[in-house]
Amino acid sequence: MTTYWCEHALLPDGPADAVALRIDDDRITGVTPGQPRQGTVLTGLVTPGFANAHSHAFHRALRGRTHSGGGTFFTWRERMYAVAQRLDPVSYYRLARLVYTEMVLAGFTSVGEFHYLHHGPGGVSYSDPNALSHALVAAAGDAGIRLTLLDTCYLASGVDGTAPEGVQQRYSDGDADAWAERLAEFRSGSPLVRVGAAIHSVRAVPAGQLPVPVEWARAHGVPLHAHVSEQTGENDECLAVHGRTPTGLLADAGAVTQDFVGVHVTHPSETDIGLLGTAGAGVCLCPTTERDLGDGIGPGRRLADAGVSLSVGTDSHAVVDPFEEMRGVEMHERLAARARGLFSPAELLAAGTRHAHLGWSDVGAIAPGAQADLVRIATDTPRTAGSEPLGVPLSAFASDVRDVMVAGRWLVRDGRHKHAANPATELAAEIKELLR
Numbered sequence: 001m002t003t004y005w006c007e008h009a010l011l012p013d014g015p016a017d018a019v020a021l022r023i024d025d026d027r028i029t030g031v032t033p034g035q036p037r038q039g040t041v042l043t044g045l046v047t048p049g050f051a052n053a054h055s056h057a058f059h060r061a062l063r064g065r066t067h068s069g070g071g072t073f074f075t076w077r078e079r080m081y082a083v084a085q086r087l088d089p090v091s092y093y094r095l096a097r098l099v100y101t102e103m104v105l106a107g108f109t110s111v112g113e114f115h116y117l118h119h120g121p122g123g124v125s126y127s128d129p130n131a132l133s134h135a136l137v138a139a140a141g142d143a144g145i146r147l148t149l150l151d152t153c154y155l156a157s158g159v160d161g162t163a164p165e166g167v168q169q170r171y172s173d174g175d176a177d178a179w180a181e182r183l184a185e186f187r188s189g190s191p192l193v194r195v196g197a198a199i200h201s202v203r204a205v206p207a208g209q210l211p212v213p214v215e216w217a218r219a220h221g222v223p224l225h226a227h228v229s230e231q232t233g234e235n236d237e238c239l240a241v242h243g244r245t246p247t248g249l250l251a252d253a254g255a256v257t258q259d260f261v262g263v264h265v266t267h268p269s270e271t272d273i274g275l276l277g278t279a280g281a282g283v284c285l286c287p288t289t290e291r292d293l294g295d296g297i298g299p300g301r302r303l304a305d306a307g308v309s310l311s312v313g314t315d316s317h318a319v320v321d322p323f324e325e326m327r328g329v330e331m332h333e334r335l336a337a338r339a340r341g342l343f344s345p346a347e348l349l350a351a352g353t354r355h356a357h358l359g360w361s362d363v364g365a366i367a368p369g370a371q372a373d374l375v376r377i378a379t380d381t382p383r384t385a386g387s388e389p390l391g392v393p394l395s396a397f398a399s400d401v402r403d404v405m406v407a408g409r410w411l412v413r414d415g416r417h418k419h420a421a422n423p424a425t426e427l428a429a430e431i432k433e434l435l436r
C-alpha cells in the first residue's frame with residue numbers, strides 16, 4: 001500500500017485540493033480530499049490517465065513530412081501506403097515501441113491500435129500469422145501502455161467490393177471468416193492487453209461480410225470500432241452502391257450497438273446521428289488528424305446531445321497530445337458555430353479519459369476501486385501558470401506532463417520515461433532507417 005498527497009486532483013465530482021490517495025497494487029483504494037500532507041507529495045494537478053482511442057502507430061513516420069504540395073486525404077494516403085509497404089515485424093516493433101513511449105510521456109495510459117497491416121509483402125502470411133500483432137503487443141509492453149488491439153477486417157479497395165490493390169493485399173485475410181480464424185489464434189499473454197474487433201470501413205469490408213466481425217465482437221463481448229464517414233466521398237459511394245449511408249449500412253448489419261465506436265463520423269446525416277444516439281453508441285473524434293487531413297469538422301455536440309458517448313484519438317499522430325485532442329473537440333466546433341462553451345471542461349475531460357471505448361471500464365477515474373492510472377501535470381510552467389484546476393486540461397500541452405502511472409506503477413517521473421533514455425533520438429533514427 002502506498003500513500004500519495006495531491007496538491008490538486010480532478011475527481012469525478014470535480015477538482016479537489018489536498019487529496020490523500022491510497023493505492024494497493026494496481027488499484028486506487030482510498031481518495032480523501034482536505035488532508036494534511038502525507039506520503040509521497042504530488043504537486044500541480046493529478047488527473048486520471050488519458051485514453052487514446054484511435055491509433056495507427058506506423059503513421060507517426062509521416063509527421064512533418066507531408067506538408068508540401070497540397071493534396072487531399074487520398075494523396076496523403078499514397079504516402080502512408082509507401083510506409084506500410086516497408087514494414088516488417090522487427091521494424092514495426094521498433095517504431096511502435098517509440099510511438100507508444102511518446103504517448104505515455106504525453107499522459108496516455110491506454111491506446112486502441114486500429115491494426116490492419118496483418119501480412120507480409122503480396123499478402124503472404126508470416127509463419128506466425130499474427131506476427132505483426134505480436135510486434136505491437138511487445139512494443140506496448142516495453143512502453144508500459146495498456147493496449148487494446150483492435151484487429152481490423154480489411155478485404156476490399158472500394159464500396160463495390162473491388163479486390164485489394166498493391167499494399168492493401170497486406171491488409172487482407174481474403175474473407176471475413178479467415179479474418180476471424182486468424183484472430184481466434186491470437187493470445188497476448190499480458191494483463192495490460194485486450195483484443196477488440198474493427199471493420200476498417202464500408203470501403204474495405206463488403207456489405208455481405210459485415211456480419212462476421214459484428215458477430216465476433218458480440219460473441220466475445222468486446223468493442224467494435226469502424227471508420228465512418230470521414231470523407232463525403234465515402235457517403236456518396238455508399239449511397240450509390242447500397243442506397244444507404246455508411247452508418248445505415250453498418251446498422252443494417254447489426255453493428256450499431258452500445259459496444260460500437262464510430263471513428264471520425266465527420267459527415268453523418270441527421271438519421272445517422274439518431275441511429276448512433278438511440279443505440280448509445282460511441283464516437284471517437286480525432287481533431288488533430290481531421291484538421292491535418294482537411295477532413296472537416298464533425299458534429300460532436302449534436303452527437304453528444306443525441307446520446308453518443310465521445311472519446312478522442314490521435315489517429316495519424318500528426319500530434320500526440322491528449323490536451324490538443326480535448327481542446328480540438330471544443331475549439332473546432334467554436335469556429336464552425338461562432339460560439340464558445342459548446343462542451344464543458346468536465347465533458348472534454350470525460351472524452352479524454354473514456355477508456356471504456358477500449359474495453360477498460362475500470363480505468364479513467366480517481367475513485368476507490370478504479371485502476372491506478374494517474375497523470376501529474378505541472379501547474380507552474382509558462383503555459384499552465386495561473387490556470388484554475390479545471391482549466392488546466394484546456395491550457396496544458398503534453399510537455400507539461402511530469403509523471404505518469406499505469407496500473408499502480410510509475411512509468412514517467414519528472415518527464416523521463418523509465419524504459420527509454422533518449423526516445424527522440426531513437427525515434428528519429430528509426431524513421432530515417434524506415435524511409436531510407
Ligand SMILES: [Zn+2]
Pocket residue numbers: 054056114227263315316
Ligand atoms: Zn484511422
